[in-house]
Amino acid sequence: MEKIRTLVEEALKGGYDYEIYLERKKKTMIETSEETLENLLRAEDFGVGIRVFKDNKMGFAYTTDLREESVKEALKVAKEICSITPPDEGFVLENCQNWGCKESYYDQEGLKKPVEEKIELLISLEKKAKEIDSRVKGVRKTSLKEIELHLLCLNSCGLFYEYKGTWYSSMMALLAEEDQDQSISYEFIGSRSLSNMPFDSMVEEVVFKATSLLKPSSFETKKMPVILYRDASAMLLEAFSPIFLGDSLVKGKTFLKDKKEQKVFSEKLTLLDDGTMQGGFMSLPVDAEGYPTQKNVLVKDGVFKGFLHSTYSAIKSKEKPTGNSIRESFKGLPSSGITNLYIQPGDVSLEEMLKDQPEVFLITELMGLHTVDPVSGDFSLGASGVIYNKGKRSMSVRGVVIGGNIKDLWGSIVEVGNDLRFYGNVGSPSLYIKELTVGG
DSSP states (O other), X not given: OHHHHHHHHHHTTTTOEEEEEEEEEEEEEEEEETTEEEEEEEEEEEEEEEEEEETTEEEEEEESOOSHHHHHHHHHHHHHHHHHSOOOTTOXXXXXXXXXXXXXXXXXXXXXXXXXXXXXXXXXXXXXXXXXOTTEEEEXXXXXXXXXXXXXXXXXXXXXXXXXXEEEEEEEEEEEEETTEEEEEEEXXXXXXXXXXXXXXXXXXXXXXXXXXXXXXXXXXXXXXXXXXXXXXXXXXXXXXXXXXXXXXXXXXXXXXXXXXXXXXXXXXXXXXXXXXXXXXXXXXXXXXXXXXXXXXXXXXTEEOOOBOOHHHHHHHTOOOOSOEEOSSTTSOOEEOOSSEEEOOOSBOHHHHHTSSSSEEEEEEEEOGGGOOTTTOEEXXXXXXXXXXXXXXXXXXXXXXXXXXXXXXXXXXXXXXXOOXXXXXXXXXXXXXXXXXXXX
C-alpha cells in the first residue's frame, strides 16, 4: 500500500486529492444436485480503485495489475476523467480519520474446513429434506458460497482503515410432488460464520413452502386480508429499499422526498438499518468511505425519519453521512446503500394472526420482484400461498396476482409478527395486511 501511495502522490502533484481503495476477495462456490457434486468454483479478485479530486471534479479508474506502469496508467486515466467531469459540490473528500486496523467478523475455522466436508454438508441437507416429508422428490440445487475479503482504504486527508471479513450464504431449490402435481420452492440464508448458518431451519422452511403449495385450487379475484410470510415480506422490503437511499433522493427517484417527519405508513411499522448489529450479515466497523456504521431509524411508528447517506448524497442533501456508503468492489464507486435492513418485530405470533379472520391468504412466495417501481412505489407481482379459514388450512393457491402501491400496503399493516428472520442482510417478520386485491 505504501508503494502505491508513493506512486499516486508523485503522479498527482498540482493540487489533487486522492483516495486509494485496495481489495482482495477470495470466493468459493459449491453446488450439489441429487446428492452429487455439480459444480465447484474457486476464484480470486485483487485490485485497486483510485479516485482523484480537484476543484470539485472527480475521476476514477481501477487496475488488477499492481505493477508500477499499470498503476501509473490508471492514474493517468483518472486524471483525464477528472479534467472533463463537470464540477459538483459533492465531489470532495471529507473523512480524515485514521482508524488503523479494525476488527470484523472473520471465521478462520470455517475457512480451514476442507472443501470435502462442505460438499458432504450440502448432500446431508438434501437427505434431510427428503426425510422430513415423503412428498419431497428431489433437490434441484443446494449451494454454499464462501467469501473472504481483505480491504484497505486511505486518502490524502488522513483517512486509513483496514479489516478482514468472511461471508457465507446458502440456497436450496426443492421439488415436491403429490398426485402428479409438482411444486418448486427456494430458500436462502446467510451468516458471517459457517458455524452460525441456520442450515436446519433453511431445510425445514423450504420443505414447508414447497409442500404447502401442492394441489392448488382455482381462485376468483377478490379483496381479502393477506399475511405476508416473513421471507416474502423481506424480499419485498429489499426490492423497495432504494426508496430509503440518499442517492434516490438526490436523483428525485423516491416518493419519500419531502416526507421527513410525516406519517407515511401504518403506525405498526418501524423500520431500521443497523450496521452495528451483533452478527449482522453486513455489520462492519466502518462504511466504504470510513465513517463508523450506526443504527439508523428510517420509519418510527409509521413516521418517516430520514434517508441513508454516503458522503456525496449527504452533501447534496445538506445532511450528515449515516455510515451507509457501500462499494460492490474496487471496480466501482461508492454510493449510498443498506447494511442490515429490517422491520422491527411485534409481539403477535403467526398462528394468532391466522386465526383472526374467516378467510386470510398467507403469501409464502412472490414472483417478479425485479419489476417493482421504487420511484412510484407501484408493484404487480405473482403470488403463491395458502388460504386459511379460522386458523385452519383451506386450500393452496398458485399463480395469482397481487398489485398496488407499497405506500398503501405498508399503510394497511394491522399486525406485525414476532417471527423476525434475516435473509442475508434483509429481515422481516410476517405482516398482517388489512386488505389487498388478489387476482385469480
